[in-house]
Amino acid sequence: MTDSLGFPGAPSGPRDGRRLRVLAAMSGGVDSAVAAARAAEAGHEVTGVHLALSANPQSFRTGARGCCTIEDSRDARRAADVIGIPFYCWDLAERFREDVVEDFIAEYEAGRTPNPCLRCNEKIKFAALLDKALALGFDAVCTGHYATVVLNEDGTRELHRASDMAKDQSYVLGVLDEKQLAHAMFPLGDTLTTKDEIRAEAERRGLAVAKKPDSHDICFIADGDTQGFLAKHLGTSEGDIVDETGTKIGTHEGAYGFTIGQRKGLRIGHPAPDGKPRYVLDISPVNNTVTVGPVEALDVTALTAIKPRWCGVAPEGVGTYTAQLRAHGGETSVTAELVGEELRVSFAEPVRGVAPGQAIVLYDGTRVVGSATIAATDRAPANAAHSG
Structure with missing residues (x-):
């Protein structure tokens, strides 16, 4: 098996000799910057693009903690200048709002626990972005994800975990189909390097994002307060917290503020008879009830x-x-x-x-x-x- 599109992950030339037109999605972080640099160094014709995902970037994270801020777009542009590739900023704010943010709110309202990063990969980075890239004549979209695409002898493609399991991000890419994999490039997934080594590489390349902190929280929740974000959009609605027998043991301000398996923040007035912690077992948006019980019931x-x-x-x-x-x-x-x-x-x-x-x-x-x-x-x- 060989890597998709002949890209070996290291900065040598493409294995099949093709020089591809590559659109590098640059979030403003260190991983996507190094991925774009590696693709360019491998001989591909690379163009950088930053996705503007908020109509008002100040409403998303500030500082260096997210991937949707004004600072991030500036960091991405500076990285593209250092690499020596063209750079554009594409407005996908409306698509992001509909497919990711509104989906996130609706899922919580229905008592479910969504993963917005996975939905963003499916709907934005490898649907909206890839569709636009192909329409403009690009061969592949390059991102800083840690995963590997391989090309089989029969022409089919497979998505595999990254070489370094500690950094593997294949879980959030599991929504990609074979057609999307055919145009995906992950230059970081095939390298057994630590994050510190990726940062050192960025520094050697003169990329200012080398020391920029990683983002871990939901990018469109500015202060990291998911429950507060949901309350703003869904309002408060007092309901009951009940035990396994249906006995009321507390109240809450919205069932959407809980997730299955949650232990902290339940604000229950009195302990369980056995003195052990309680966990969220069930969330019912129909009657706005949260059921809690022992961990074994999970x-x-x-x-x-x-x-x-x-x-x-x-x-x-x-x-x-x-x-x-x-x-x-x-x-x-x-x-x-x-x-x-x-x-x-x-x-x-x-x-x-x-x-x-x-x-x-x-x-x-x-x-x-x-x-x-x-x-x-x-x-x-x-x-x-x-x-x-």
Whole structure:
């Protein structure tokens, strides 16, 4: 197998000798800047582009913590100047608002827990951006994600984990289909280098973003207060917090402010009879009720997921895989089967903290098989009454 588009990840020339027209998505961070520099050094014709995702950038993060600020666009432009490539800023604010921000709010309102970064990759970076890039005659979109695309001898492409598992970002790319993978370039995914070494490379290249902090929070929530952001858009609505028997033990100002598995911030007036912590077991937007209980009641043995997206051909029959349930989570062994448009997944061992709205990404070794959105969960037999 060879890397997609012949790009080897190191700054040598393309393996198939092609000089590609590459659109490098430059967030203003160190990873995307080094990725663009490597693509240019490999001999490709690279153009940098920063995506303006807010009609009012000051409403998104300030400082160096996000990827959607005025400072970020300026950092991206300066990096492009140092690399010596053309640079543009594209306004995708309306598309981002509709496909990411409004989706985020609607999912929480429905009692689900979405991943906005995954949705941004699907709808913005590898749909809106890629469509526009192809229409303008570009061959590929280059980003600073840590993942690897390989080209098989039969011409099919696969998405794999990054060489360095500590930096792997394949989970948030599990929404990409084979057509999108055919035009994706991840120059950082094939290198066994630490983040400090990436920063050192940026410094050697004269990129001012070498020491810029990484972003970890949701870019469109300016102060990092997700509950406050949701309250602003959805309003407050007092409801009950109940235990497993349905007994009211507290109140809240909006069920959307909770997630399955949450322990802190419940503000329950009195402790459980056994003195152990309580966790959020269920969120019901219909009656605005939050159910809490012991941690054992979070054990999930199986789930049903919808809207599957496959990084290649859809699997047939029952298969054995590993699954990842959150961006920075570990892998767990599962069996999975596509039944109609639903993915049925069973866990080899019970897992906890699984919430509707999250993405489940299936792996076959390092290969990303695909992803789907969790719709419902089955709890362990002793807690069957709490099925999601």
